[in-house]
Amino acid sequence: MATEQNNLTLVVLAGGLGSRFGGNKQITPLPKLERTIMELSIEDAFNAGIKQVVLIINKSVRAELEQVILPRLPNAMKVTLVEQSTDMLPTEFKHLAEHRTKPWGTGHALLCAKPHVKGPAVVITADDYYGPNAYKQMVEHFNQFQDASCMAMVAFPIEKTLSEQGGVNRGICEVEQCSLKRVTESLNIHQTEHGLVGEIEGKLHQLESQSLASMTFWGVTPILMAKLENGFEKFLEDYDSDVKKEYYLPNCIQACIESKHVSVRVYSAIDFWFGVTFKEELTSVAGKIYEHRQG
Structure with missing residues (x-):
């Protein structure tokens, strides 16, 4: 029997500080659309049948979210706000929070959602727009596969993720028989007269335009949530004198694979x-998102 779609939770990682953007981009509305990327993503997920969302946020955006953004979300969407703070640590590591200014990374952000996620979850970032079909693909996946050891990702052909602003860094997916083997970081991916190239471990490589890139669109299960918790404690033990290191979600997923x-x-x-x-x-x-949504 297929899993009920409403068992799926959307988890939006929105706790970053937006230092390169120069402000809280999670709550910055898009010109012409007058809504944030995060709102559009939540609406796409809702239309695909996902009826609950957990927003992992930083404290500074809470008031704006509650007053301006939440009232614009679909009425039937159950919303839970969770503040990701630097002191959300196991007791024996609380002292590390004193010297920490930025969040602990995407792995810690998802861990903050753990008490509010009872089954499988779709995990995205607040400032990425993935389009409506990604959510439909994820709902279909969890309807088809009931086994908690079978997770999922929607990956994007690199040519669909390039920027007019210059080279981009992407995690290139190595896939075998529809399953992810590993994600390899490729830097400064850009078009040349000979096609796409990117730098992997210091060397320039030719890349296929249809190569798949990981853009943080994961379908996770409670197995990963348990592993995240163990992994975070190990991370804190290993780096207890380095408070700038981040605990990354893809690293934990790779370890699980x-x-x-x-x-x-x-x-x-x-x-x-x-x-x-x-x-x-x-x-x-x-402008581009507006055109796609009109189309």
């Missing part, structure tokens, strides 16, 4: 991906 605790089924995205890093991109990205 290698230890065979989970497999991650990879789906190729149908829509384009759009993201905003710098304020200067806002108008251009907004």
Whole structure:
């Protein structure tokens, strides 16, 4: 029997400080659309059948979210706000929070959602726009696969994630028989007269335009949540004198794949991906999202 779609939770990682953007981009409305990327993503998820969302936020955006953004979300969407703070640590590591200014990373952000997520979850970032089809693909995945060891990701052909502002860094997915094997970081990916190239471990490599890039669109299960908790404690032990290191979600997922605790089924995205890093991109990205949503 298929899993009820309403068992799925959307988790939006919105706790970053937006230092390169120069402000809280999670709550910056897109020109012409007059809504944030996060709102559009929540609406797409809702239309795909996901009826509950957990927003992982930083304290500074809470008032604006509650007063301006939450009233614009679909009425039937159950919303839970969770503040990701630097002192959300196991008791024996609380002292590390005194010297920490930025959040502990995406792995810690998802861990903050753990008490509010009872089943599988779709995990996205607040400032990435993935298009409506990604959510439909994820709902179909969890309807088809009931096993908690079978996770998923929607990955985007690199050509659908390039920027007019210059080279981009992407995690290139190595896929075998529809399953993720690993994600390899490729830097400064850009078009040349000979096609796409990117730098991997200091060397320039030719890349296929259809190669899949990980853009933080994961379908996770309670198995990962348990592993995140153990992994975070180990991370804190290993780096207890380095308070700038971050605990990254993909690293934990990779460890789970290698230890065979989970497999991650990879789906190729149908829509384009759009993201905003710098304020200067806002108008251009907004225009493209507007066109896609009209289409």
